Amino acid sequence: MATTPDITIQNLRKTYVVPERDTGLGAAIKSLIVRKTRDVEAVKDITFTVEPGEVVGFLGPNGAGKTTTLKMLSGLLHPTSGDISVLGYTPFNRNKEFLQQITLVMGQRNQLIWDIPVGDSFERNRAIYRLPTDEYNHTRDELVDLLDLAELLPKPVRNLSLGERMKCEVAAALLHRPQVLFLDEPTIGLDVTMQRRIRTFIGEYNKRYNATVLLTSHYMADVEALCKRVIIIHHGQLLFDGALTELVNRFSPHKTIVVDLDIEQADLSNYGDVITAEGNRITLRVPKSETATVTGRLLADLPVIDLTVADPPIEEVIEQVFST
Amino acid sequence: MKHYLEIYWAFFKTTIAVQFQYRASMSIWMIGRVLEPVVYLVVWATVANARGGMVGDYNPEDFAAYYIVLMIVNQFTFTWVMHEYDYRIRQGALSVLLLKPVHPIHSDIADNISYKVLMSFIVFPTAILLYILFDPNLLFHLQTFALFLCALTIAFFMRFFIEWTLALIAFWTTRNEAINQMYFTLGLFLSGRIAPIELLPNLVQQIANILPFRWAVAFPVELMLGRLSNEQIWHGFTMQGMWLVISLVLLKIVWRSGIKKYSAVGS
Incomplete structure (x- = not known):
């Protein structure tokens, strides 16, 4: 009931x-x-x-x-x-x-x-x-x-x-x-x-x-x-x-990928939008549907120490909602 | 009923605790309200002496009695709700009160009563001091005193309801200070504070007889002084009763439409 x-x-x-x-x-x-x-x-x-x-x-x-x-x-x-x-x-x-x-x-x-x-x-x-x-x-x-x-x-x-x-x-x-x-x-x-x-x-x-x-x-x-x-x-x-x-899911068609590399100053702009690049830590934004492919490519192409995939911060999502 | 007693008791305790935080300002306000009748007393006693001892029906000792009792009556019947409401409505403090399962008027009644209880510790010694200084023509009759207490109690509630209703004007305008001012000025004249009403021009007396001011202040004073005939006493109580009912009805109507307005506009 x-x-x-x-x-x-x-x-x-x-x-x-x-x-x-x-x-x-x-x-x-x-x-x-x-x-x-x-x-x-x-x-x-x-x-x-x-x-x-x-x-x-x-x-x-x-x-x-x-x-x-x-x-x-x-x-x-x-x-x-x-x-x-x-x-x-x-x-x-x-x-x-x-x-x-x-x-x-x-x-x-x-x-x-x-x-x-x-x-x-x-x-x-x-x-x-x-x-x-x-x-x-x-x-x-x-x-x-x-x-x-x-x-x-x-x-x-x-x-x-x-x-x-x-x-x-x-x-x-x-x-x-x-x-x-x-x-x-x-x-x-x-x-x-x-x-x-x-x-x-x-x-x-x-x-x-x-x-x-x-x-x-x-x-x-x-x-x-x-x-x-x-x-x-x-x-x-x-x-x-x-x-x-x-x-x-609904309002953010993107995911955030944070990679730590073994090299300095890598250019990852052809993998996705580079949001920040500090030393060997780079944050990328990629369309959700491409997350898996991009992750695969990164791991295959580069000396990756650590990699995390996350939803963008909720503040960003909310901002997105209000701008629609 | 028991529930309300408990609420009132809780209100008394908090008000008294709050008042004790403001001993200095409490005393200053108090001095102001004691000074006013003393000033009039001295003025009228001087006038009486200059005119060979009498003004109308009053000699200096009568004036002394009149203004000492008036001080007591005024102390026990005045309220400050009219100044409070303006703030409450503009600052949204009323919202907090409206969310409580008790009508906001109760805390105001309790506040006023507890303030008066506190004040009585200053008012009575002051009255005694003035008694010694001015040698008033005041005799004590138990029966008169009992009637005086009744009249004083009704006067308190009557004045409280009227001033609470006027305070609610703050729902409609943020300039109710002007209205307060008018009310106080009228009251000064028509309640017998500036002079005993029978010394005022005939027209003013007639107006005073209709409006509530006289019945809230001058009536208990004259009653205590033994200046009223039985007939005048019953007339006085009738007028008090009438104004008590009118003010209560007005209060209910104004409150209801004020709340409607408040809940339409918000704060």
């Missing part, structure tokens, strides 16, 4: 009406009398579903409509048209039972109160979400352990570094153990170590509670590590929805 999806979006649209005026004094005066507005279609027509327990990467360039979609999913924005259902609820009704089961983490928005210790903000959330004390203690201890927060709990938020604060924000957003997580750039602005920490944590949370995660990130490392499936939108429209591997 098929499970009911946790998230269902059908023909979702969101149009903003924004005031518009030309620059200059004349235009300013004119705008007092006639207000010009313009419709901006942030989300044009999106349809997808997400099954319970899935971790889906939600990708797109700035302004693609990702945040707008996440806000509609969490009930902050009212869709212009289309159907939207999360855990069987209509998000914009902001039903209490619905809010109790979801969370939205937005990069800079704070769950935490600036002036008081982190632990006190957690305690406040415990009351708001009506968490029984032992359940709360259990979840909190787990989060503290997974994110290594023990030393941060007694510190006022304003004394934390950005990375520390982000870890605490994430923990505060998850104290009520939500079933559905909307994470908007959860690792933005963090250093590599901290990014990895948050990333590992999200994976762990997903496994432990079978939680559904929809995640946007500009760091492909996040997406590669966490998401088997990606949804890509561009200009408010769905460009791709499927496995990450399929994305690479």
Whole structure:
């Protein structure tokens, strides 16, 4: 039997009406009398579903409509048209039972109160979400352990570094153990170590509670590590929805071959496009269909020490997607 | 109900913790609000003395009593939500509140009440000090005091609902500071802060009788001073009740359409 999806979006649209005026004094005066507005279609027509327990990467360039979609999913924005259902609820009704089961983490928005210790903000959330004390203690201890927060709990938020604060924000957003997580750039602005920490944590949370995660990130490392499936939108429209591997196959007709040679300064330009040549290490790009032939030729013709064939970096693939 | 008590208790604790972080600014605000009635007290007492001891029905000791009680009433009923909302909506802080399974008004009510509890540790000693300094004409009757407490409680909620509703104007305009300013100026006049209302021109008194300001501030003060007849007291409570209902209804309507607007435009 098929499970009911946790998230269902059908023909979702969101149009903003924004005031518009030309620059200059004349235009300013004119705008007092006639207000010009313009419709901006942030989300044009999106349809997808997400099954319970899935971790889906939600990708797109700035302004693609990702945040707008996440806000509609969490009930902050009212869709212009289309159907939207999360855990069987209509998000914009902001039903209490619905809010109790979801969370939205937005990069800079704070769950935490600036002036008081982190632990006190957690305690406040415990009351708001009506968490029984032992359940709360259990979840909190787990989060503290997974994110290594023990030393941060007694510190006022304003004394934390950005990375520390982000870890605490994430923990505060998850104290009520939500079933559905909307994470908007959860690792933005963090250093590599901290990014990895948050990333590992999200994976762990997903496994432990079978939680559904929809995640946007500009760091492909996040997406590669966490998401088997990606949804890509561009200009408010769905460009791709499927496995990450399929994305690479579909949008990148190339493979990368890295060869280490026993000779210096070899010219490999008749084997493929030379991307980099540093000393005796050369990186080539070849059409996927020719990979086997080129590899064979290289091995036969040249004193090869080492050779690896790989998919191009995911960033490159994504770039490719957006340029189409 | 128990759930709300628990939430309010958690809110109290955090607000008090936050307020303690701002002891200095808290004291400065506080001094400002104490000074205002003291200034009016001195002005009116001087005027009364210059006019041979009376202005209207008030002698200097009556003015002292009036402004000491007014200081207490104003301290316990004022709110700062109108300044808060502008920031919340522009910075998107409201979004965080909307994602919680509790209506955002609760944390504001709790914040205001806990602030008042804290303030009472300063307000009452100040009132006692002023009492010693100005020798007010103020007698204590238990029954009057009980009625005063009722009127004060209703006044708090009435003023809170009105100012919360006005704060929501921030959903539509980013210039609600201008509206706040107008509200405060009107309030200064019509709530009896600048002068007891019966000393104002007839027309102003009539306006004051209709609008909520008088019933939120001057009414509890006059009640405590024992200046009102039974009939005036019941009229006062009726007006308070009426404005309480009106403000609550308005709040609900404005909130609903404000949220609609917010969720249409985003932040």
